[in-house]
Amino acid sequence: MNIKILVAEDELILRTSLIKKLNKYWPEAEIIAEESCGLDALKSINELKPDVAFLDIKMGDLTGIQVANNIEHPCHIIFVTAFDKYAIQAFESGALDYLLKPYSDDRLYQCITRTKKLMNSQPSAASPVVEETTLDSGKYLSRLRVKIGSKLWFLPVDDIICFKANGRYVKVVTAEKEALIESSLKTLYEQLSPEYFWQVHRSTIININYLKYVNTDKVEHLQAIMDHLDEPITISRRFNHLFR
Structure with missing residues (x-):
């Protein structure tokens, strides 16, 4: 199963670090886009149709939650943020997980494992x-x-x-x-x-x-x-x- 991932994070160092860790712990997945702001993330999700999107919450223009609430292409949303106060809003937006910075490698691996398990258990022929x-x-x-x-x-x-x-x-x-x-x-x-x-x-x-x-x-x-x-x-x- 070819999994496509989008990463949206306004801080370059954190974005690069997350992508490196995803390549390490989820090597079979493909990072198809990396964005630094909410508007670009929203556009890329709708155009590139990733399976999973890792979204920062505070990204300058649109928040990650606003992006999740306005996407036309449904995908699994995982929020990555330094603010725990948005957790309720995040899960009300249909988030699969909520990574609180600074998260450990073990916590990220747990998130990846959970996401893979969910995706592998989902029916592809159901309509x-x-x-x-x-x-x-x-x-x-x-x-x-x-x-x-x-x-x-x-x-x-x-x-x-x-x-x-x-x-x-x-x-x-x-x-x-x-x-x-x-x-x-x-x-x-x-x-x-x-x-x-x-x-x-x-x-x-x-x-x-x-x-x-x-x-x-x-x-x-x-x-x-x-x-x-x-x-x-x-x-x-x-x-x-x-x-x-």
Whole structure:
């Protein structure tokens, strides 16, 4: 599997050091671009389509988080920064990992190992199957074809509790199983019935048929409490109006 990597870091010494370490600990991967600012990183990700992007957070023009929130080409995002205060925003942006400077070689190797394991476990043949429905508003996705291990499943969309962006993939969550499909959240959202599937966060779509209630304890971040899920789902301020 030929892995393509982009590195964005505004400090040349740190950027060069990270690239050398990536070449050492991930020799089978290819560094296809190195950028020193957010705007160039955003352009390169969309044009060169890397599998993994290592992004500094403070890069002068656009922050790494702004880059992650505006990319058109989905890829695995790993933030590399000296500031721990951005961790929550980073993971809400769908980050796979968060390397805090100065990180050790062991920590970087751990990050690489985790990323490789995730990518090797993700299905390459999984794709959505669009079928006609009886909804008056047109055609919407009725089933998803996903491969889990050696089994091929055709999951009814009505059984899906939520969709969560996960790098280049989207995690599909039902009461009984989880699976990854190779798609962007935006592409899926356009094929789902807006009557039942609401986007509540940049990286999350929920099926409101499984919504138990909304926790309003935190004014800035409402939380959706879902049937069959142990953890609440964060509702970003951009989508708070859906529940007012």
